Amino acid sequence: MELVGLASFLVFFLTLAGIYALVTLGLNVQWGFSGQFNIGIAGFWAIGAYTAAILDTPASPFHLGGFAMPFWVGALAATLLAAAVAFLVGVICVDLRTDYLAIATIGIGEIIRLVLKNEEWLTNGVRGIAGIPRLFEALGRSGQALAFLGFVLLAILLVYALVERAARSPWGRVQRAIRDEELAVAACGRDVRRFRLESFVLGSAIMGFAGAVHAHFVGFISPEAFDPLFTTFLVWVMLVVGGSGNNRGAILGAFLVWAIWSLAQFATAYLPLAWAGRAGALRVLLVGVLLQLVLLWRPQGLLPERPPPPVVRRDA
Amino acid sequence: MAELLQLLIYGIVTGGIYALGAIGISLIFAILRFAHFAHGDLMTVGAYLALSAAAILGLPLGGAFALAALLTAGIAVLIDRLLYRRLRASGAVVLLISSFGVALILRSLVQLLWGPETQVYETAITPPWRLGELRIRPVHVAILTICLLLVSALHLFLTRSRTGKAMRAMADDPDLARVSGIATERVVVWTWLLGGGLAALAGMFLALDTRLHPLLGWNVLLPLFAAALVGGIGNVYGAIAGGLVLGVASELSTLVLPAVYKPAVAFAAIVVVLVVRPRGLLGGR
Numbered sequence: 001m002e003l004v005g006l007a008s009f010l011v012f013f014l015t016l017a018g019i020y021a022l023v024t025l026g027l028n029v030q031w032g033f034s035g036q037f038n039i040g041i042a043g044f045w046a047i048g049a050y051t052a053a054i055l056d057t058p059a060s061p062f063h064l065g066g067f068a069m070p071f072w073v074g075a076l077a078a079t080l081l082a083a084a085v086a087f088l089v090g091v092i093c094v095d096l097r098t099d100y101l102a103i104a105t106i107g108i109g110e111i112i113r114l115v116l117k118n119e120e121w122l123t124n125g126v127r128g129i130a131g132i133p134r135l136f137e138a139l140g141r142s143g144q145a146l147a148f149l150g151f152v153l154l155a156i157l158l159v160y161a162l163v164e165r166a167a168r169s170p171w172g173r174v175q176r177a178i179r180d181e182e183l184a185v186a187a188c189g190r191d192v193r194r195f196r197l198e199s200f201v202l203g204s205a206i207m208g209f210a211g212a213v214h215a216h217f218v219g220f221i222s223p224e225a226f227d228p229l230f231t232t233f234l235v236w237v238m239l240v241v242g243g244s245g246n247n248r249g250a251i252l253g254a255f256l257v258w259a260i261w262s263l264a265q266f267a268t269a270y271l272p273l274a275w276a277g278r279a280g281a282l283r284v285l286l287v288g289v290l291l292q293l294v295l296l297w298r299p300q301g302l303l304p305e306r307p308p309p310p311v312v313r314r315d316a
Numbered sequence: 317m318a319e320l321l322q323l324l325i326y327g328i329v330t331g332g333i334y335a336l337g338a339i340g341i342s343l344i345f346a347i348l349r350f351a352h353f354a355h356g357d358l359m360t361v362g363a364y365l366a367l368s369a370a371a372i373l374g375l376p377l378g379g380a381f382a383l384a385a386l387l388t389a390g391i392a393v394l395i396d397r398l399l400y401r402r403l404r405a406s407g408a409v410v411l412l413i414s415s416f417g418v419a420l421i422l423r424s425l426v427q428l429l430w431g432p433e434t435q436v437y438e439t440a441i442t443p444p445w446r447l448g449e450l451r452i453r454p455v456h457v458a459i460l461t462i463c464l465l466l467v468s469a470l471h472l473f474l475t476r477s478r479t480g481k482a483m484r485a486m487a488d489d490p491d492l493a494r495v496s497g498i499a500t501e502r503v504v505v506w507t508w509l510l511g512g513g514l515a516a517l518a519g520m521f522l523a524l525d526t527r528l529h530p531l532l533g534w535n536v537l538l539p540l541f542a543a544a545l546v547g548g549i550g551n552v553y554g555a556i557a558g559g560l561v562l563g564v565a566s567e568l569s570t571l572v573l574p575a576v577y578k579p580a581v582a583f584a585a586i587v588v589v590l591v592v593r594p595r596g597l598l599g600g601r
Contacts, residue, residue: 037409039416092587098409099351100590103541107583110538118576229534233420240413281427288421292399295414299406 011145013262014255018152019214021254024238025159025247026206032245032305033172034199035179036094037102040109041235042228044204046116047085048078048211049221053129054122056216060131063124071135075212082208083201085112090200094193109228117223128222132215148217155213156251159206164247166202168308175199176245176307230284234261237291243301252303261287318449323567329456329525331563332463336518337536338543338555338562339470340511346487346550347507348400350411355515355540357422359533362388362516363523364430367437377437385516392512393505401504419534426530435528459521466517467556470510474552479506487550539566539582545589561585 023045030036052074059066093104116123123129136147166172174195177185186192215221234257242253264286268279275282294301337359344352366384369375375383395418403410444451474480479502486493486503494500519533526532543562547554566581573580 035409037412092591096590099412100545100586102353102412103351103538103545104583104586104590106541107538107579107586110579111577111583114576114579118574230420233416236413236416278428278431281424281432284420284424285428288417288424291417292414292421295406295410295417296399296402299410 008142008145011149013258015145015149015152015217017255017258018149018156019210019217020235020238020258021156021251022152022159022210022213023207023235024242024250024254025156025163026203026210027235027239028203028244028247028250029163029166029199029206030203031239032247032250033167033175033179034196035098036196036200036203037098038105038200038203039102039232039236040089040105040107040112041207042231043109043112044082044086044207045211045214045231046112046221046223046228047082048208049215050116050123050129050211051078051081051208052212052215053132053221056133057129057131060124060129062127063120063129064122065129071133071212071216074216075209078212079205079209082211083205086201086204087197090197094196094200109232113223113228123223126223128220128224130220132219132221134219135216152213152217155209159209160247160251163202163206167247171195171198173308233284234287237287237294239301240291241294241301243303243305245305245307246301246303249301249303249305253301256302257287257290260290320568320571322450323570324564325450325452325456327564327567328560329460329563330567331560332460333518333521333525333559334536334539334543334563335556335559336463336466336514336521337533337540338547338559339552340515341540342544342547342549342552342555343483343487343507344511345544347483347490348404348411348504349490350408350415351541352511353412353415353537354395354418354422355511356533356535356537357419357426358388358392358512358515359519359522359536360426360530361391361422361519361533362512363519363528363532364426365516366520366523367430367435367528370437377439381517381520384520385513388516389509389513392508392515396504396508423530423534430528430530432530437524437528439524455524459525462517463521466514470514470552479503483507535579538579538586539563542582542585542589545586 023041026044027038027041030038052071054063054065055067055069055077056071056074057065058068089105089108093101093108096104117126119125134144134148135151136144139147167175174185174190178190178192178195182192235254238253238257239250240253241257242251243249261283264283265279268282271279271282337355340358341352341355344350344355362384365387366377366380369380369383370377373380373383399414399418400411403414439455442454444453446452474484482493482498482503483506485496485498486500490500493503515533522536523532539562540559543558544555545558546561547556547558562582562585565585566578569578569581
């Protein structure tokens with residue numbers, strides 16, 4: 001491949017991996033910090049993407065819209081709406097045991113997908129929403145791509161700083177304590193329900209924000225644009241491989257697994273033509289096997305969780 | 317009124333199919349203590365194996381179904397030996413994540429081996445019987461009869477055989493079962509044989525009623541969990557009742573909801589049961 005092509009592919013790769021890293025950071029807040037199992041990731045992601053798409057596109061006869069808002073309005077609304085939906089869901093589901101919550105979130109993800117697919121007045125149904133303005137259009141083709149990558153990396157840095165600060169704060173300590181020994185935390189007089197709700201909402205808000213960024217990156221979204229179950233699965237593998245509970249692990253896992261995924265794409269390009277249609281399934285198989293190997297041989301992930309040292313009062 | 321009865325009939329047939337899947341989920345949940353997310357995809361594997369058994373070996377549909385159910389039961393045991401057994405010490409959530417991965421692996425294997433398009437079993441098309449305004453499809457009668465036979469056989473197995481009693485003991489209290497000398501690993505193997513075989517049959521019946529598709533089983537995973545939870549985890553009879561409740565409720569929901577929102581019924585059932593009556597309608601763990 002020529003150098004220019006390779007460079008532009010690399011920018012594209014890093015941008016998408018970066019968006020996945022944002023989502024993985026969101027999942028880490030829910031799962032890594034407080035042990036809440038979410039299989040509705042793609043749903044919150046899609047809420048963010050659709051909110052931004054509807055608010056930021058010019059008028060279209062096919063779906064609700066025509067507000068033509070700037071990116072930051074759409075992104076803010078996407079974050080808030082994902083948080084609001086997570087709050088509603090959380091009020092009902094946050095008390096549930098881990099495995100029951102996992103089952104309930106399949107339902108949440110599925111219902112969000114069905115609404116987006118079937119409410120045509122809102123989302124144009126399966127035909128999706130096109131013409132979502134890209135950021136930094138004025139910079140030309142390659143300048144735009146580079147600037148967007150810079151923006152995504154900056155967003156990762158900001159979200160990382162936020163969640164890392166949260167993890168080290170007293171709030172984060174309570175979250176980990178709830179994850180490991182819920183009864184003890186309740187016995188200490190903490191409102192377990194409220195803390196769990198807070199981390200569920202915060203994680204989903206980050207996923208919603210990532211959705212808005214994704215919509216502005218690809219410019220077109222539809223319910224089938226990404227397989228919702230598979231997206232959710234990929235994010236889970238990223239977190240497990242990177243190391244759940246570790247924010248740096250979440251970012252590392254996202255880039256690494258996305259690299260494996262993309263390399264597999266090159267490899268499957270050499271398959272005989274009869275198999276070309278099945279290359280996607282082969283790659284899913286690969287990622288599935290990768291997950292099992294990590295669970296068997298390195299369940300703590302590449303970067304295991306390192307809780308901050310306990311606070312010791314000297315004068316006590 | 318006729319419409320209501322017609323929907324009721326469809327609901328009972330769907331419910332019988334759900335029951336077969338939910339029994340396995342409930343038993344696995346109670347005995348191995350984790351939510352088996354690959355159960356729907358075991359159904360899919362079973363349905364496709366039957367397709368190949370009929371096509372390659374030229375078996376009649378009944379024989380193909382029996383062979384595929386046995387094969388799927390074996391596959392379920394194999395997955396347990398390869399993965400779940402090694403992860404059992406790591407806790408229920410690791411098993412859950414692993415089974416989520418197994419679901420994706422099985423689904424992609426189905427797509428690789430049989431392709432992504434929808435397919436159907438070769439069956440003679442028989443016109444439905446008419447009973448007044450009601451229409452009854454012979455295939456529905458067959459499915460329901462076999463479901464009843466299977467459930468009766470399962471009842472005899474669980475109440476009369478030593479292994480069945482050991483299974484129920486382990487579902488009630490695994491620790492107590494272990495200290496009273498039950499060979500727990502043997503019970504685990506039986507759990508997978510039963511769960512896998514019944515799941516495969518559920519998949520074939522669902523495919524017979526609709527058509528084969530790589531997402532066949534995954535799409536009903538939510539109602540299956542709902543049925544197991546409604547019936548109470550670990551309670552086989554509860555799972556059967558739960559399956560019927562879910563099947564009938566999701567068919568009747570089309571009277572008030574657009575049909576595309578059928579999965580919402582299962583979700584609502586889960587939320588209501590978990591919030592209002594966490595031990596299920598018939599009691600369980």
